[in-house]
Amino acid sequence: GAVVSQHPSRVICKSGTSVKIECRSLDFQATTMFWYRQFPKKSLMLMATSNEGSKATYEQGVEKDKFLINHASLTLSTLTVTSAHPEDSSFYICSARAGVSNQPQHFGDGTRLSIL
Amino acid sequence: AQSVTQLDSQVPVFEEAPVELRCNYSSSVSVYLFWYVQYPNQGLQLLLKYLSGSTLVKGINGFEAEFNKSQTSFHLRKPSVHISDTAEYFCAVSFPFTGGGNKLTFGTGTQLKVEL
Numbered sequence: 001g002a003v004v005s006q007h008p009s010r011v012i013c014k015s016g017t018s019v020k021i022e023c024r025s026l027d028f029q030a031t032t033m034f035w036y037r038q039f040p041k042k043s044l045m046l047m048a049t050s051n052e053g054s055k056a057t058y059e060q061g062v063e064k065d066k067f068l069i070n071h072a073s074l075t076l077s078t079l080t081v082t083s084a085h086p087e088d089s090s091f092y093i094c095s096a097r098a099g100v101s102n103q104p105q106h107f108g109d110g111t112r113l114s115i116l
Numbered sequence: 117a118q119s120v121t122q123l124d125s126q127v128p129v130f131e132e133a134p135v136e137l138r139c140n141y142s143s144s145v146s147v148y149l150f151w152y153v154q155y156p157n158q159g160l161q162l163l164l165k166y167l168s169g170s171t172l173v174k175g176i177n178g179f180e181a182e183f184n185k186s187q188t189s190f191h192l193r194k195p196s197v198h199i200s201d202t203a204e205y206f207c208a209v210s211f212p213f214t215g216g217g218n219k220l221t222f223g224t225g226t227q228l229k230v231e232l
Contacts, residue, residue, distance in 0.1 A: 006159065034219070043206065043222045044160075093159050102167050104150055105220060107159035 003027050004096050006108025014116055015086060021079045021111045023094030030096035033077040034105060035069060038091045050077055084115045118143045120209045122223035129197055130231055137192040137226045139207030149190040150208040150220070151181055160206065166190065177201070202230045 003026040011019050023033060032051050036044040048064075050056040050071035058064045066088075068080040077096075081088055091112055095105035119142045129135045141147060148167050152160040164175025171183040181192045190207060207223040 004159075043224045046219060049219060091157075095160075102148055104162050104165050106162065107152070109159040110157070112157065 002106040004030075004094065004106045004108040006094050006111055008111060009109060010112045010114075012114045012116065013084065016083055017115075019081045019084055019113060021081075021092055021094070021113075023077045023079070023096065023108050025075045025096040025106070028096075028098050028106075029074040030077075031074065031099050032097045033071055034095045034097070035067070035077075035079050036093045036095070038093060038110070040091075044093065047079075081113065084113070086115045089113055089115045118209070118211055118221060120207055120221050120223040122207055122226050124226050125224065126227045126229065128229045128231060131199055132196050134195050135193065135197050135201075135228065137205050137207075137228065139190045139192065139223055141188050141190065141207075141209045143188070143209070143211060145211060148210045149181075149183060150210075151175065151179070151190075151192050152206045152208060153177075154204040154206065154225075156203075163192070163205075197228070197230050199230050199232070201228060203228060 005024045007022045034049050035047045038044050046059050047062045048056045048058045048069050050069050052071050052074050056069035071077040091110050093110040095107045097103050097105045121140045123138050150165045151163040153163050154160050163179050164173045166173045166183045174180045179194050183190050204225045204227050206225050208220045210220050
């Protein structure tokens with residue numbers, strides 16, 4: 001149980017393109033989803049927290065107009081990297097958590113984004 | 117300030133030997149503690165968690181961890197490792213009673229390399 005599916009697993013695109021990444025909880029309802037960015041050989045950096053039906057809460061230093069997050073249902077959240085540039089290239093990982101705060105986060109397999 | 121420290125960036129160990137991966141945290145309030153494993157180009161998989169109760173927690177793949185409140189530690193152990201345990205291990209802490217949506221704070225990770 002507690003499976004989170006993230007799609008696509010890899011994206012290569014030209015500079016200026018917008019890229020959408022989907023995160024789905026397959027067998028549970030995720031009231032809260034999280035988006036992380038991971039640089040090579042580094043830890044995970046939380047970008048934003050989203051609750052179903054609400055606006056996402058962004059961490060300090062994360063551009064909300066650059067990284068658009070939508071959490072329209074209890075099983076789906078999307079991250080759109082708008083007008084991507086090479087410096088946006090990274091490994092993006094989502095996680096999902098069921099209702100109560102002591103439940104662990106369950107992670108997707110990540111998306112490798114490469115901007116040429 | 118609340119923080120998580122994994123002092124060892126890399127831990128080499130021979131197959132079938134025991135291993136301990138260290139994690140210390142800084143907090144004056146109660147915490148929830150987690151260990152996650154990450155294989156190359158994948159997301160994170162939950163190994164085990166401590167919320168309350170018994171301080172010795174058993175997880176998947178033969179791993180266990182012990183919560184030590186006085187030393188603010190949550191070290192991960194396995195009595196006999198396998199080649200397949202080679203991966204990056206992250207300690208994570210959430211501070212459930214401080215507001216902020218119960219976010220996870222990750223350590224910098226420990227690369228466990230199991231050798232023949």
